[in-house]
Amino acid sequence: MAKKQDGCFITAALIAIGIMTVWEAFGWWILVILLLCAACWWFFNRKSPVVQSKQDSSIQQENEPTITIGVYTRSIGPDYSKPYQRPDHDGERMFAELRDFVGVGDYDAVRLALRKIAWGTHRYSTPMFKAQLADFIAEFAKIDPLFNGMWPAYKRLISDNPGMIQSKVYQVFPNVSVDDQRYVLYFAEHLNVLKRKKKGNSYTLFLPTQLIDTDEVKVMDDLSAIERQMLLELSERKYIRLPLHEYWSRHLENPEKTLGKLVSLGYFKRADDSEVLDAFYKKAELAMILKEAKLPVSGTKEVVINRILEQLPNVAEELVMGKDLFKPTRTD
Known part of the structure; x- marks a missing residue:
């Protein structure tokens, strides 16, 4: 044990002698070199305010809830190697609610909802949504008392006056609102019993048989x-x-x-x-x-x-x- 302690003292003495010798040889240059090394380390490892701000923002965002928005994109050309999938929303819940209204006989609620669709969301919807809407209208028009009460009179008038301006047919039912009359014409067009041609700010009205010999009507198979x-x-x-x-x-x-x-x-x-x-x-x-x-x-x-x-x-x-x-x- 005594020999080990003597060895430690000798080592410490040699280190002290070495430091003193270096200090005598170089003096204050040692401190200058150490300070320069410290300054270089600080300069190359410091974080700029911009980087620090970005990192702090990133840390904050990691701790906050995020919202993921799924966007349906269609690639150029179909990929036949993948299963046929469509992630879009086609309004199944809305059509289920409409069928519930029909089930309890609340036709006014159905008309109001369809009117909102026709003048608003319809133009921004998916192709399948539009297809479901057309088929729902076709089924509902068969039992809708408003449509069935007004369309026969419209049909007779248009049959006698093919190509008449749409606003003229509103005179048939002066006590019925224009919105309701537009609704009836909208239904008739979806049922393919009425054809409308754009003319200025309005439409001209025809029955399908009045256009069958022209290029205006394309004969199609009986498909929904x-x-x-x-x-x-x-x-x-x-x-x-x-x-x-x-x-x-x-x-x-x-x-x-x-x-x-x-x-x-x-x-x-x-x-x-x-x-x-x-x-x-x-x-x-x-x-x-x-x-x-x-x-x-x-x-x-x-x-x-x-x-x-x-x-x-x-x-x-x-x-x-x-x-x-x-x-x-x-x-x-």
């Missing part, structure tokens, strides 16, 4: 507004594979039956074997089948598809697993 919206959206896809996405079940009782109706009208057709292979080209399902069959995949797409059809004639049916694959045929 939601069915037409389904046709429009599915026609943008290269292929339609069953089962349809659950999005359509929110708006149609039987979406696949509706698709069958569109197929029967000629808007879609079943894809043949080569089209099925085209739809599944470079997909995992087809790649696995080709790997198991040890079939070469060299060459262009057409060459590979022809090779598959020759050597694996039943592969298309295996890919769709009993579900039909459709493609659009008509663009009108």
Whole structure:
């Protein structure tokens, strides 16, 4: 123990002698160098007021609740590799409330709500919202006493005076407000029993049969507004594979039956074997089948598809697993 303490004393003495020797050699320069080092460290590690403010703001924002706003954007060109999804809001709750009003016979509340939609939010809504609105109006007009009481008189007047200015028909019911009369004409247009042509600040009115021989009316198949919206959206896809996405079940009782109706009208057709292979080209399902069959995949797409059809004639049916694959045929 005594030897260890002696060693410590000797070490301390040597350090003290070294410091004294350095001090005698350099003197105050040591202090100057240390102060310069401290100044450099402070300069390069200090935080500017702007940086400090940003960091403080960032820390404060981390401690505050944030609001995330989801924005639906549509990419250029559809992506057929992803499931058909639509995150937008189509007003299901509002239409449910309207049906509740109809259920209790509160037609005035329905008209008031529809009037607000027609003159306001309708123009900013989604295509599916507009389709649901058109179909709801078509159903409600059948039982609305105001529409059914006024439209026959309008129809006779327009039939005798095709192309008359809209404001002139208001004279038929002078004791009824203009808003109610506009509402009736609005319903008639949604029911496709009235055609309006813009003229200045007003409209000229025609019955559909009065325009059937001109380019003003396009003869269409008997489709509801939601069915037409389904046709429009599915026609943008290269292929339609069953089962349809659950999005359509929110708006149609039987979406696949509706698709069958569109197929029967000629808007879609079943894809043949080569089209099925085209739809599944470079997909995992087809790649696995080709790997198991040890079939070469060299060459262009057409060459590979022809090779598959020759050597694996039943592969298309295996890919769709009993579900039909459709493609659009008509663009009108």
